[in-house]
Amino acid sequence: MVFSSMVFLCIFLPVVFLLHLILPGIRAKNWMLLLASLVFYAYGEPVYVLLMIASAFVNYLSALLIEKKPSGKKAVMTINVILNLGVLVLFKYTGFLAESFNAIFGTAVPVPAIRLPIGISFFTFQAMSYVIDVYRGVTEPQKNFGKVLLYISFFPQLIAGPIVKYHDIAQEIENRTQTVDGVMNGIRRFIAGLSKKVLISNTVGLVADTLFAADISGLNAAAAWIGAISYMLQIYFDFSGYSDMAIGLGEMFGFHFKENFNYPYISGSIREFWRRWHMSLSGWFQEYLYIPLGGNRKGKVRTVINKFIVFLCTGIWHGANVTFLFWGLYHGCFLMLEEFVPAIREKGGRVKSVFQHIYALLVVLIGFVFFRADTMSQGVAWVKTMFTGFNANPAAMSLALEQLTPLYFVTLAVGIVACCPVKNLVKKSGAYEAVTAIGSLVLLALSMLSLASGTYNPFIYFRF
Template identity: 40%
Template sequence: MVFSSLIFIYIFLPMTLLIYYITPKRFRNLVVFIASILFYAWGEPYYIALLLISVIVDYFGAIIVEKTRADKDKSRFIFVTVLVINISVLFFFKYYGFLINNINALCGTSLRVKALPLPLGISFYTFKLVSYMADVYLNKVEAERNFINFGTYVSMFYQLTAGPIGRFTDLKNQIINRNETIEKFAYGIQRFLFGLGKKVILANNLSLIWNNVKSMQYGSISVISSWIGIISFTLQIYFDFSGYSDMAIGLGQMMGFEFKENFDFPYISRSITEFWRRWHISLGSWFKDYIYIPLGGNRRGKSRQIFNLCVVWFATGLWHGSNWTFVFWGLYYGVIIIIEKLFLLKYLKKIPKIFGIIYSMIIVTVGWVFFDSESINKAFSYIGIMFGAGNNLMIDNMAKYLISSNLLILFISIICATPLVKRIIMYITEKKKTPGIIVSVVISMAIFVISTAFLVYESYSPFLYFKF
């Protein structure tokens, strides 16, 4: 089940909200926990046991770590053991095939790989578990004694499958005692619908352009077509993932939770360093707090900082998928960020903002080629077409067709990827009061009706980050 499906919007969500609000406050976490298990069971019935076992292991593991804190060796042993279990489960399901295939390629062996479907959201809930165990071990938070509360934190359906990666330190008080208000509920509905529009109206239609271009023989793609294709994917992945985050934040608001923002208009960044402060914020802060800083961060000199950044960006790339294209994509950003930190950033701050944005967008757009290519060689071949390295035509009839038939969706998407629309809506609602509220409601209902119309005739279209 996905948020952008008719069964979720018209059946699962209304029933969950109804049961949630007629249930006494002290049992509402149980409602969220059961709803989350049912939500997960819809798409991954065989992996419910895996999710529940992970919850049980970390629940008891954290309590034991806390109780044995006086014995540092024992506490550390339990912490490391639980950590190894969490990471091993993730590694097995996500990288087992990748590892065997590389062993076969390097050693000439013919070890067979049994295809295993990736458990939905395993990367996200594993990171939540790891951060929880680390925070308990470091005495940043007390271990949760209420199993239902802890299970709710790990499995809450609005964060389970694609984040944002919520920290227990941020959510503990809200899990124990949160206030549901009409204002939060109304904002949650609006935020959910805006995210739905991003996914269904923009991202899904942009995906048609990109899929059309990348399915062509590379020798027949014109330079202009290659740029139209990858620009479409650049916009698609932003609206797909930020749309999911909006929907998750909105769903949380409907039940009284307040989650941190996960995107802050990353495509207006003036540098790659700034881009990664604005893109997938919860993941970036996770790697910073649990890998970069424990390794020493920038406290041990430039050489060690560069090494730490390389480790973080290698891990960031590998986290996104079991393919060398993702590793290359991660290191690609690592190298650029290292260059920026060494000297380039101070020059980027001095040039006009528009040139910084152009610089960032070219690097980001090229990066998405590696991200969505089957191999590094294919990625370089496509990039070669973009920059006229081959004998491909500059423009052809296909390019003209793509422009004429998709100009409106591309224009709307580019505008919506900037803060302009948000600022206009905020101005209307804050300055015009009642008329502004009416306009906001009308916009939300229009998005809802249009999205429903698309979903009636659309096949299953999961969010891109479900596979990570």
């Protein structure tokens, strides 16, 4: 089940929210949320819900063993990390590894067709962070397995993040309060995220999918740029939209998740971009990989190596494809460039800021071309077409112009504005409450009409 579906909006969410309101006591509310979360996941993954439960149980036992046997806690933590990563490799990367082995050695090893459990990267990283934090003494091990399972399976952040750390919501699992203001803020945030996903991401995503599915030899520069920009907007509004919905849903039930996106497309450097993009994942890798590797404490060469390892792992986390590996290393290279040439990232006057912004957007745009491409050759050909495909092929120009509908132009304009923190201007005007209340009702109606029509509504997180 996904948030942007009529089943979720019209049946699942109203029933669960009403039950949470009327059930007495935090214990009953937690058990209801746990059951609802398992039903939510089982709706689309009836078999793999058992895998998630088993993963949670193994991590629950690991945390208890760390507390019970402090002398062997390092061994327990190491085994736990290996088991968690082993599950990821088995379900997410086995086919890729088999294909790569065949390609390199010319063998014919059978490639297993293993269906990828939705959200496995998210719930596995959450489980790992819980055990590592117990090992570090950051949090106490939870004796109640139901509470650990609720933390890992809680439906708002289960399949698309943000990645939540146990100590951030441990107190709210034990005791939380639903307030009118909190519920209203949560509803508004959820509707904003739903609108991002349904009204903006889906519209530009249809254009991106149409063009990326076409033969690259039949495209020109105009089509290549339209496809690249459309995907750049699609992935941001899809991903940040789901994060907004998750944060809003959490607040509706009395939970407070940390922000996951902070207007990344206003960045003036790639370093700044990663402080604003998918912040829960960036923070996870910094805390549980970069710092343990030594961070920047062991000299410049070691710092460079550590950052490349982190961004290689970032690429691997996103999917089993060479394009994801390249995307991670690509961003790592530009971070290193900014590390050794500080003038690129250092703030300057207005003119320099404009050029820095163009630089950052162009780097991110080209990176997302490879992220979206099915193969490296398609990505290379696409970027080449963007900068050299200035041909007058009537068919190529016709395909490009077919995408430029009035709806696309309106969505593009709205998307560009929504990439900037314009809501801060509305807040300052004193009209924030009235504008958001009316706007939320209109956006909800438009989103539900779009969903009810059964139009294009992909779920891009199956790759993650």
